[in-house]
Amino acid sequence: MFRNNLPKHGYTSAETVRRNYKINHHNRWASVNPKHKFTAQNRFSKDFFHCASNINGQKRFSRDSKVFTMGSCFARYIEIALRENKISVLSDKLSIDPSLYTGPRSASAALNKFNIPSMKNEFLKSLGHLEINGDPFIKVRDDQYFDTSTAGLILAPYEVLLSLQHQIAEFNKQILEADLFVCTLGLVEMFVDNETGCVLNTSPHPLCMKKYRGRFDHFRPDYGYLRTELADMLDLLAEVNPSLEVVVTVSPVPLQSTMTSDDVVVSNTLSKSLLRVVAQEASEERDNVSYFPSFEMVMNSPRGLTWEDDCIHVRSEVVKLVTSSFIENWFH
Numbered sequence: 480m481f482r483n484n485l486p487k488h489g490y491t492s493a494e495t496v497r498r499n500y501k502i503n504h505h506n507r508w509a510s511v512n513p514k515h516k517f518t519a520q521n522r523f524s525k526d527f528f529h530c531a532s533n534i535n536g537q538k539r540f541s542r543d544s545k546v547f548t549m550g551s552c553f554a555r556y557i558e559i560a561l562r563e564n565k566i567s568v569l570s571d572k573l574s575i576d577p578s579l580y581t582g583p584r585s586a587s588a589a590l591n592k593f594n595i596p597s598m599k600n601e602f603l604k605s606l607g608h609l610e611i612n613g614d615p616f617i618k619v620r621d622d623q624y625f626d627t628s629t630a631g632l633i634l635a636p637y638e639v640l641l642s643l644q645h646q647i648a649e650f651n652k653q654i655l656e657a658d659l660f661v662c663t664l665g666l667v668e669m670f671v672d673n674e675t676g677c678v679l680n681t682s683p684h685p686l687c688m689k690k691y692r693g694r695f696d697h698f699r700p701d702y703g704y705l706r707t708e709l710a711d712m713l714d715l716l717a718e719v720n721p722s723l724e725v726v727v728t729v730s731p732v733p734l735q736s737t738m739t740s741d742d743v744v745v746s747n748t749l750s751k752s753l754l755r756v757v758a759q760e761a762s763e764e765r766d767n768v769s770y771f772p773s774f775e776m777v778m779n780s781p782r783g784l785t786w787e788d789d790c791i792h793v794r795s796e797v798v799k800l801v802t803s804s805f806i807e808n809w810f811h
Contacts, residue, residue, distance in 0.1 A: 528775070545567045546661060549570065554730075557661055594669045619690065666750055726769050
């Protein structure tokens with residue numbers, strides 16, 4: 480069939496279109512017909528924007544499923560909700576010494592992964608598929624090192640960080656016994672260590688930037704890079720755990736600051752847009768991958784009711800509504 484050089488994928492038959500239009504009650508943005516109760520317009524008027532799942536792609540998971548989560552801090556919220564609903568969460572069983580954190584944080588905050596390459600590399604290292612070229616710990620002062628792969632930790636002795644890395648590696652191997660992996664995509668902007676070639680999970684410690692001038696470059700990748708990185712990670716997980724189901728989400732928590740010359744809101748919009756497209760493509764191309772619209776629920780709920788005063792963190796009551804929707808609609 481000649482399609483004027485259009486893409487090979489993304490087509491839907493006219494019969495399926497007619498079926499979708501008939502059964503999808505959330506398909507209208509606005510309507511004067513009182514029968515159309517679930518228009519976006521009507522849902523925008525509520526205190527919380529409930530977003531329906533894909534009518535053709537909804538999956539249901541058993542409450543006996545073993546769940547492993549990874550990603551930005553929003554993944555921790557999902558863990559809490561699952562645990563409160565007596566669903567087995569493999570990834571909330573590592574408690575890190577609070578004295579290792581720079582401030583008050585959840586016990587597992589060091590596990591947060593803010594970009595796709597960091598998540599992929601974490602699995603590669605933990606499962607023995609990757610040897611880091613160079614040391615992941617960067618010396619800042621005598622017996623004080625910065626860990627490029629964790630989040631929120633103080634500068635600590637080498638042996639302390641190494642021991643923690645071994646703990647995290649063993650912890651991540653639980654993905655091998657998981658039934659469901661919830662992957663929360665967070666941010667796009669990242670730093671690269673030019674000495675090791677590795678992507679950092681967070682920005683370099685300020686003292687590292689000062690001491691090792693020229694060692695780090697800021698990187699805002701394009702869609703192609705992000706797509707490949709996510710695909711590589713999903714391929715690896717399918718290889719080591721063929722029965723694993725995956726739910727991908729995009730965290731609504733914004734970029735706290737941009738390292739580009741753009742307005743932070745512009746840069747954040749680009750970041751979330753790229754991640755949303757990558758997540759959508761993965762869910763359409765892989766039978767074991769689904770997308771959960773936590774991002775849309777938060778971003779389309781009333782701003783004054785959704786966000787804490789810093790406009791970064793989502794209010795706990797809204798997080799509970801999002802995660803409750805996930806559990807109610809995806810678990811049986």
